[in-house]
Amino acid sequence: MDHMIKVTPACFSNMVAYLILVWSKAMEYCLLPTIRFLVSVLDGFFIRFLSKPVTLQIEEYHGTSTRNKVYDALDLYLKDKISPSARLLKVAQARKETNFTVQFSNNQEFDDSYEGIQLKWKFVSVSKNFKYNPTSSSSYNSVPEKKQYFELVFDLRHKEKVMNSYLPYVMERFKAMKDEGKVVKLHTLVRLDAFKIRWDAINLEHPATFETVAMDPELKTAVVEDLDRFVKRKEFYQRVGRAWKRGYLLYGPPGTGKSSLIAAMANYLKFDVFDLQLTHLKTDMELRKVLLATTNRSILVIEDIDCSQPAVQDRKQNNYGIKKPEFEGNQLTLSGLLNFTDGLWSSCGEERIIVFTTNHKSKLDSALLRSGRMDMHIHMSFCTYESFKTLACNYLKICGTHPLYEKIETLLQKTKATPAQVAEELMKSEEAEVSLQGLITFLKEKKNNVKDEYEDDDDDDDHKQLTYFI
Numbered sequence: 001m002d003h004m005i006k007v008t009p010a011c012f013s014n015m016v017a018y019l020i021l022v023w024s025k026a027m028e029y030c031l032l033p034t035i036r037f038l039v040s041v042l043d044g045f046f047i048r049f050l051s052k053p054v055t056l057q058i059e060e061y062h063g064t065s066t067r068n069k070v071y072d073a074l075d076l077y078l079k080d081k082i083s084p085s086a087r088l089l090k091v092a093q094a095r096k097e098t099n100f101t102v103q104f105s106n107n108q109e110f111d112d113s114y115e116g117i118q119l120k121w122k123f124v125s126v127s128k129n130f131k132y133n134p135t136s137s138s139s140y141n142s143v144p145e146k147k148q149y150f151e152l153v154f155d156l157r158h159k160e161k162v163m164n165s166y167l168p169y170v171m172e173r174f175k176a177m178k179d180e181g182k183v184v185k186l187h188t189l190v191r192l193d194a195f196k197i198r199w200d201a202i203n204l205e206h207p208a209t210f211e212t213v214a215m216d217p218e219l220k221t222a223v224v225e226d227l228d229r230f231v232k233r234k235e236f237y238q239r240v241g242r243a244w245k246r247g248y249l250l251y252g253p254p255g256t257g258k259s260s261l262i263a264a265m266a267n268y269l270k271f272d273v274f275d276l277q278l279t280h281l282k283t284d285m286e287l288r289k290v291l292l293a294t295t296n297r298s299i300l301v302i303e304d305i306d307c308s309q310p311a312v313q314d315r316k317q318n319n320y321g322i323k324k325p326e327f328e329g330n331q332l333t334l335s336g337l338l339n340f341t342d343g344l345w346s347s348c349g350e351e352r353i354i355v356f357t358t359n360h361k362s363k364l365d366s367a368l369l370r371s372g373r374m375d376m377h378i379h380m381s382f383c384t385y386e387s388f389k390t391l392a393c394n395y396l397k398i399c400g401t402h403p404l405y406e407k408i409e410t411l412l413q414k415t416k417a418t419p420a421q422v423a424e425e426l427m428k429s430e431e432a433e434v435s436l437q438g439l440i441t442f443l444k445e446k447k448n449n450v451k452d453e454y455e456d457d458d459d460d461d462d463h464k465q466l467t468y469f470i
């Protein structure tokens, strides 16, 4: 009994604490690594013996010279997936570009994950015998010297998800990434000689946005919502069998913001603008050629459609098409323009917007105005008080109210001043007070000088500034 060890409660609790410490250390240094090791072995075993890897190859070209859209999408999408610890980066700068672009090196690998699936991509570039292809219709007359492709390896059980969900997701991401850095271009027609005409592009420097364009707020919201709906409705257009295009007719007096609204649309959607000056074209054939050279996700603009070509004016007024129908094939005709924009051209492209502008809607051929042709008719008219407030906020930085606003509101109700004229007055001085006083004087003079006023011959439409067809 002398040898019995007495365990006091304090000693017992120390022992328990000690045992817990030993257990946790054992877990940390031995058991957990062992479990992890076993899991990785099992995982390796599974991948090696049970999984069925599938390899997807996405080549740069399909056929000899047609670029593969999926390859181009991956080329941008995977740039984001380059590991921060990558040791080799290839960099290049294209002519006229200010940014550097990173290029992939051969066998470079990228890790991606999508809805719990781990995906391994690889870029492969292999030399290929150079082949000259003089018959190619592409602007490059040769096939590329290198065969380049992306390779994706994944397990067979993920095939459906990869094909139906992951790849469409990559394409969507690509679109968004492209837009983030996209500079909107303005394409204009340039005639080289009697037979050759082509598009030349410059950056669209027009700063107009939906915030800066002064127009009825409800009308502005309707336009923005219409554009949003349009770009989201790919499936809808496919389902109902319609070409994915939308037509807008902007009408109203000069200086009411029609061109500014087009620039705002282009800047909002990041769509290039193709300014189709019909007076540069001679025949329907030429028209087809230049229309086919326009790109997807673009806005085709025909300004002042009432003056562009006699053929586009109301046929009742100029008898066109009745007197000389036999020459139609050799000339530029309204039916040529409409048939092509409605038919082949719009159905071979995607996300096409077409905008016509006119100062005189009433002079247009009824074929242009019939429903389904121009989906939305937008009346841009004289400056209202709401439009003035937008201009004052932009030009004078007064985005609330001002003691002179009441007077201006009354004057605007009685005068037909265009937003361009109001904007010009607001620019005349650095001091807001002086500019507003100048505007009041201008509006008073204008009110007294009725002769000076431009009549909006579409004014009877004022009560329905917006007509649209879905």
Ligand SMILES: Nc1ncnc2c1ncn2[C@@H]1O[C@H](COP(=O)(O)OP(=O)(O)OP(=O)(O)O)[C@@H](O)[C@H]1O
Pocket (backbone or CB within 6 Å): 212, 213, 214, 215, 252, 253, 254, 255, 256, 257, 258, 259, 260, 261, 359, 380, 418, 419, 420, 421, 423
């Ligand atoms: N609604 C508006 N909102 C903001 N600025 C405007 C507006 N209307 C006119 N402006 C100003 O006036 C200038 C001329 O406007 P814009 O060229 O857009 O008019 P337009 O309706 O296209 O005229 P036109 O019928 O002569 O082509 C623009 O650069 C812009 O600064």
Ligand SMILES: [Mg+2]
Pocket (backbone or CB within 6 Å): 258, 259, 260, 303, 357
């Ligand atoms: Mg204009």
